[in-house]
Amino acid sequence: MLDIAEELHRWVEQGRDFAVATVVAVGGSAPRQPGAALAVDSEGTAIGSVSGGCVEGAVYDLCRQALEDGRSLLERFGYSDDDAFAVGLTCGGIIDILVTPVRADSAGRAAFGAALAAAAGGEAVALARVSEGPGELMGRALLVRSEGPHEGGLGGHPELDRTVAAETRAMLDAGRTGTLEIGLGTAPTEGASEDGAWQGGRLCGEPLKLLVESSVPAPRMIVFGAIDFAAALVRIGKFLGYHVTVCDARPVFATEARFPEADTIVVDWPHRYLAAESEAGAVDGRTVLCVLTHDAKFDVPLLETALRLPVAYVGAMGSRRTHEDRNKRLREVGVSELELARLRSPIGLDLGARSPQETALSIAAEIVANRRGGSGVALTGAHTPIHHDRTAAVVKRIGSVA
Structure with missing residues (x-):
């Protein structure tokens, strides 16, 4: 439900009654994860999605019902192939949906x-x-x-x-x-x-x-190097939901005019900025760092710092020759082999990318694969799951007191 918080917040401010259907649990190849929601107000307006279209109509009706009777309910939807008119998930998965009315007289x-x-x-x-x-x-x-x-x-x-x-x-x-x-x-x-x-x-x-x-x-994406490839990466980073920062020591390049979609633009030496952000607690296990400078005087001190931080992803642009030279320089300043193993370089997946936009897509694809546990191989002909379970819902159990 919180994935559509902005729209629902407006409904609350407007005094609307509504019911919200939220994915509680999934099994198999379900299209949406726990937390995905569909909401319906008393006028019949709907926002959000719980299945990508498979069971939306049935869930819509359950929301209208919950609004009328004021009772919450839990409903399971699974795959159905026996009855052509049955409501089910064509992907073969199972989802449990919690439907809750949020009326003016609701306790919550x-x-x-x-x-x-x-x-x-x-x-x-x-x-x-x-x-x-x-x-x-x-x-x-x-x-x-x-x-x-x-x-x-x-x-x-x-x-x-x-x-x-x-x-x-x-x-x-x-x-x-x-x-x-x-x-x-x-x-x-x-x-x-x-x-x-x-x-x-x-x-x-x-x-x-x-x-x-x-x-x-939102998780952070910090792009080091105010180049044309960075501009394309900023756009796709925003599309993926990141709070995007561009950092470069050269004020003539790190400007709002060149990066209008960036949330923050910083003119500073990259390694100094990253160290300060780390000390301030502004980077965490969801942060991704993309080093596009491919200049040793920037890259080496920056990567020396980055590879020792508990961030989600560290990638660096450059040719394979640049990569080998950079690794040599990093070893000389004391970066260990274990730390070097975290570095994704040359950055991105092999898509045959040429343009800044294609390269940004390649980098973004690697970030998503790293985040979700994907292999990066084509799904056609592969025997790998379409949806990976790296971020599966956590189930906690508290034992009773004897």
Whole structure:
């Protein structure tokens, strides 16, 4: 749901009632991942997608139904080939969809509104919603920020709220969206009621599952070298959802006029800027670094710093001869073989690229393959999965207290 936060935030500000259908879990070759959402307002307007088209009509009807009766529900869609008119996924996968009404009289309206406002504003925030459990808790929501108290509640169980908030914050810190399972005990605690009350570290009567959606600021792409190839890479980086910075020590080249789509333009020596950003905590495990300068006086001190940072990707442009010379210089300044092994050079996948636009596509393809665990080979004739599981939803389980 937080993937369409900006549109839904506007709906909340306009006072609209709506229902949101969110992918909770997937199996097989499902087209969308947990967190993908379709929302429908009381006028029948729809935004978002949960399946790329396969089951949108059926999910739309479920949203209208939830708006009418005010009840949340969980529905599973799978592959169907027996009945030509059956609703199913043509890709052969399975998706579980949680449909939640967000009406003016909904108990979780405030938590939903706050989560959408935070996500739309670029704040790190997570929303935990009950997807399986006692009927009275279905769809209940808890909002968790990186710091500060949680907001909302799961039906008047403070200990349950605290437990869910702690686990949700851990998932938020990792930038993860997935399923949280708690209260897996089979017997109630002594003195506990049998109506689903939270007692002694578990939800008595039945386990509870929650969908945790995390929304974190956009990952960073830092492009070093204000050249024409960089301009094309900035455009595709923005298209992929990165916050893009261009850094070059030459003020005549690092200008807004040459890079109008960049979020930030920095005139500084690349290695000095990267070191300062690292010390400030402004680079992390999602950051990608693209070194397009192919000039030893810039490359060597920059890569010496970059290859020792816990970033997602470090790539450097240049011919194979440039690459060999650069590696030699890096070894001379003390970069280890293990650190050198992290360097993607020559940068990009072999697409036969020539133009700046084609080269940018080649670099972006390698970044996506590295992020998602892809091989980079053609899918035609290959026996590899189309959708890889590197970023699969995390399932956490909290054992009950004996």
